[in-house]
Every structure is written in C-alpha cells, then in structure tokens.
Amino acid sequence: MAKLLVVDDESNLRMVVQKEMSRQGHEVGTASDGEEAWEKLEEQDYDVLLCDINMPRLDGIALLRRMRERSQHPPEVIMLTGQATVETAIEAMKLGAYDYLTKPYRITELAVLVTQAADKQKLKIDNQRLRAQLERTHSSMPEIIGESRQMKEILRLVQRVAHSDTSVLITGESGTGKELIAQAIHRLSPRNSRSFVDLNCAALQDTLLESELFGHEAGAFSGARARKLGLFEMADSGTLFLDEIMEMPAALQSKLLRALETRSFFRVGGVKKVDVDVRLLAATNRNPQQSIHDGVFRADLLYRVNSFEIHIPPLRERREDIEPLARHLLQKIAGPSAPDLAPSAIDALTSYSWTGNVRHLRNCLERAVLLADNGQITLKELPPDVVNNKSEPMVSVSYNSSGETSTTSFQNSAPANLRDVERQQILSALEQTSWHRGKTAELLGISPSTLYRRLREYDLDSR
Numbered sequence: 001m002a003k004l005l006v007v008d009d010e011s012n013l014r015m016v017v018q019k020e021m022s023r024q025g026h027e028v029g030t031a032s033d034g035e036e037a038w039e040k041l042e043e044q045d046y047d048v049l050l051c052d053i054n055m056p057r058l059d060g061i062a063l064l065r066r067m068r069e070r071s072q073h074p075p076e077v078i079m080l081t082g083q084a085t086v087e088t089a090i091e092a093m094k095l096g097a098y099d100y101l102t103k104p105y106r107i108t109e110l111a112v113l114v115t116q117a118a119d120k121q122k123l124k125i126d127n128q129r130l131r132a133q134l135e136r137t138h139s140s141m142p143e144i145i146g147e148s149r150q151m152k153e154i155l156r157l158v159q160r161v162a163h164s165d166t167s168v169l170i171t172g173e174s175g176t177g178k179e180l181i182a183q184a185i186h187r188l189s190p191r192n193s194r195s196f197v198d199l200n201c202a203a204l205q206d207t208l209l210e211s212e213l214f215g216h217e218a219g220a221f222s223g224a225r226a227r228k229l230g231l232f233e234m235a236d237s238g239t240l241f242l243d244e245i246m247e248m249p250a251a252l253q254s255k256l257l258r259a260l261e262t263r264s265f266f267r268v269g270g271v272k273k274v275d276v277d278v279r280l281l282a283a284t285n286r287n288p289q290q291s292i293h294d295g296v297f298r299a300d301l302l303y304r305v306n307s308f309e310i311h312i313p314p315l316r317e318r319r320e321d322i323e324p325l326a327r328h329l330l331q332k333i334a335g336p337s338a339p340d341l342a343p344s345a346i347d348a349l350t351s352y353s354w355t356g357n358v359r360h361l362r363n364c365l366e367r368a369v370l371l372a373d374n375g376q377i378t379l380k381e382l383p384p385d386v387v388n389n390k391s392e393p394m395v396s397v398s399y400n401s402s403g404e405t406s407t408t409s410f411q412n413s414a415p416a417n418l419r420d421v422e423r424q425q426i427l428s429a430l431e432q433t434s435w436h437r438g439k440t441a442e443l444l445g446i447s448p449s450t451l452y453r454r455l456r457e458y459d460l461d462s463r
C-alpha cells in the first residue's frame with residue numbers, strides 16, 4: 001500500500017483514479033493543479049504522484065521542476081498525458097519522472113505502474129535511512145580518558161549540559177582537549193543526528209570570516225559569483241562550534257551577538273532575514289575576563305556565550321591522567337601492535353610538565369612509536385627534555401589562563417618581558433624546522449592555528 005497524490009484539473013478523471021486506486025488499497029489524495037499539489041507536498045510526504053501535464057496556474061512540467069529544485073524527499077512521478085503532449089512527457093522523463101501513460105489508459109496498466117513506482121520509492125527511503133544510520137554510528141562518541149578527579153567532574157558536567165540548548169564556553173590551555181569536549185557535548189545532545197559545524201575564528205581574515213559565518217548572496221563582493229550558505233545556516237538545527245572565539249574581530253562580534261539574540265541573520269549582501277536554530281559551543285585558550293579587560297572581546301557577547309563554562313585544567317595539574325592517556329594514545333597511533341611502555345618511561349611521562357598538554361604528549365608518543373624497535377618504549381625513545389624533566393617554559397606562559405604556573409616555570413630564565421621570550425621560542429623553533437609551519441607547531445606542541453595567530457602577532461608571518 002502506498003500514499004498517492006492525483007493531480008488533474010478534470011474533476012471526473014481525478015475522481016475515477018482516486019476511486020480505483022483506493023480500491024487497490026492505496027491511500028489517495030487529490031489536487032486540481034500544480035500549485036495545490038505543491039502545497040500538499042509541502043505538508044506531507046507522498047510515495048507516488050500521478051500528474052496531468054496541462055493544468056492552469058502551475059502545469060505538470062513546472063511542478064516537476066520545482067520538486068526537483070526544492071523538495072527534500074520528492075515522490076516518484078507518473079505523468080498522465082493526452083496524445084498531443086507525448087513530447088512533453090518525454091521531457092518529464094528527462095526531469096526524473098518514473099514513467100508516463102497516454103490517455104486513455106487502462107486502470108490495470110496504471111495499477112501496475114503505481115506498484116512499481118511505490119516499490120522504488122520505498123527502496124530509496126530505506127536507503128536514505130540506512131545511510132543516515134551509518135553516518136551516525138561512524139561519528140559516534142569520541143573516547144575521552146579521564147581518571148583524575150577534575151576530568152571526572154568535567155565528564156559529569158558534559159553529561160548534564162549536553163541535553164539542553166545552553167551555550168557552553170570551554171576554556172583551557174592549548175591541547176587540553178577542548179575540541180574533543182565540544183564534540184562530546186554535541187554527540188550526547190538531542191541534536192546529535194544533525195550537523196556539528198566548526199569554525200576556527202583565528203584562521204580567517206575579517207571579511208572572509210563574516211561570509212564564512214553568515215554566507216553571502218551572489219554579487220555581494222567581487223569574487224562572490226554564486227550564493228553561498230554560511231556555517232550558521234549549515235548548522236541549522238545542529239551545533240555550531242566557534243573555536244578560538246576570543247580571536248573574533250570586533251565588528252563580527254556585534255553581528256554574532258545580534259544573530260544569537262534574534263536567532264536570525266542576514267547573508268552578506270542579503271536583504272532577507274534568515275532564521276536559524278543553532279546550539280552554540282565555543283572554546284578559547286585565553287582567559288576570557290582578561291580579553292574583556294583588554295578590550296578585545298565584548299562583555300555582552302561573553303555573557304551570551306558562556307551560559308555555562310567548562311574549564312579543562314592542564315595535564316600537569318592532573319597527572320593521574322597521563323598514564324591512561326598515554327596507553328590510549330598509543331592504541332590510537334599504532335593499533336593492536338602498539339609498543340608497551342617501560343616503567344621508567346611511564347615515570348618520565350608522568351612527571352614531565354607537558355606545555356602543549358595532550359597534543360604534546362601525543363606528538364612525543366608518535367615519535368617514540370617510530371623509534372621503538374623491540375615492542376617497548378623506554379627512556380631511549382623519549383626526547384631528552386622529557387627524560388631530564390626539563391619543561392619548555394614557552395607555552396605555559398602565553399596559554400595559561402590562570403598565570404600561576406607560568407611564572408614559576410619562568411624564574412630560571414628571568415626574562416625582561418614574557419612576550420620577548422615567547423617570540424624567541426617561536427623563532428628558534430622556526431629555525432630548527434627551516435620555517436616549516438606544520439613542523440614548528442608540532443615541535444612547540446601547539447595547534448597550527450595558534451601558531452599562525454602568534455606569527456601574525458609577532459610579525460613573523462611575512463617571512
């Protein structure tokens with residue numbers, strides 16, 4: 001049994017077909033022209049459309065075109081046509097109609113076609129459902145390791161906040177797992193079958209960032225040839241993750257604030273308001289209060305964004321996590337053939353102050369896996385700094401929001417200015433890697449986007 005819609009301007013024909021098809025066990029609706037059919041199609045899904053070609057207001061071909069352009073789940077279509085319009089029927093086939101019948105036709109003929117078209121439609125829908133299911137299982141919960149009291153508390157907060165639409169600000173140093181936590185919140189939320197869209201606010205220029213976020217209309221600026229949907233629109237009924245949100249340019253901050261307040265926005269160069277339903281997550285490795293104090297971030301926007309704040313402490317403040325994390329990361333890096341960790345290596349990893357946190361630890365293990373030749377990672381496979389427990393002070397200075405630890409790790413070098421030291425560290429890393437940015441970020445244990453931002457800040461990006 002299928003759900004049919006009969007579209008014909010001749011009421012007699014409409015009624016005959018409706019009666020016969022109902023007798024075959026189908027559920028049958030009717031419409032007297034293309035426009036009315038379109039309204040019904042927007043209200044609910046049909047399996048098969050039986051459609052006349054010549055009709056007032058909107059004819060059969062125009063209806064087909066509209067369905068093709070705008071319909072999410074278009075039904076299969078059987079065109080019913082008078083002799084004179086066979087050519088049009090062929091055009092209809094090109095537009096994706098399932099088949100056509102020329103009037104007068106026999107009801108048995110029509111019944112067979114309807115059953116075939118309905119079967120095809122059912123297959124199509126099953127297929128879509130399967131695909132959606134597959135996608136969901138593939139992008140399932142990220143595995144988060146957390147043995148420490150702090151991480152357990154964070155996971156508890158994640159569980160609790162995920163179900164609501166509350167916006168969440170995730171803070172913490174570089175590499176602590178902010179993005180991972182954002183993904184977990186989305187996965188545990190009722191929006192988990194919809195999209196998770198992320199945008200790194202530090203990675204783009206002002207103007208590009210605006211069109212990236214809100215999209216643009218054709219001709220909005222030179223180079224904008226066609227309309228482009230922005231991330232905000234793509235995240236509709238899903239989650240939008242704004243990474244490094246404190247780096248967002250001021251002009252865009254006020255636009256974002258307005259979009260969040262009104263749940264709507266304008267595309268760049270657009271005049272029509274677009275409504276959206278988006279759950280916002282954001283992350284930063286800066287201290288938000290400091291950014292407000294420095295005048296680089298709007299207080300009212302912060303208030304919108306951090307209805308709920310989750311702070312992930314650096315790895316050196318939760319050393320119980322290091323060993324389980326190391327084992328987990330080794331599995332992820334090398335799979336079942338992952339080398340074991342010698343007790344001395346575990347000790348060294350646990351007591352080291354990981355300036356780039358989990359990402360830093362991961363980089364170190366990746367290297368160790370390559371070096372380990374007898375199935376075990378010993379001190380020999382670890383960098384000298386880790387073995388001698390000499391931590392690089394750089395990252396803890398600039399990326400620590402509390403500022404506490406940074407000063408202690410800096411006392412030895414007694415710098416005149418923390419920024420000078422940081423710049424020096426970046427320069428020396430750049431020189432070590434012959435200015436290869438990817439390798440430099442890795443060496444410093446920070447993300448490439450953080451590095452790019454620093455290069456810009458210190459005027460090192462022109463080189």
Ligand SMILES: Nc1ncnc2c1ncn2[C@@H]1O[C@H](COP(=O)(O)OP(=O)(O)OP(=O)(O)O)[C@@H](O)[C@H]1O
Nearest residue numbers: 143144145174175176177178179180285358359447
């Ligand atoms: N608790 C954890 N369990 C498992 N993996 C983790 C955990 N925390 C971080 N990771 C891993 O460490 C790496 C860095 O994490 P992530 O990218 O989420 O950090 P971040 O805080 O967003 O860093 P940045 O500020 O540099 O963008 C990723 O590969 C992530 O999967």
Ligand SMILES: [Mg+2]
Nearest residue numbers: 178179243447
């Ligand atoms: Mg990140």
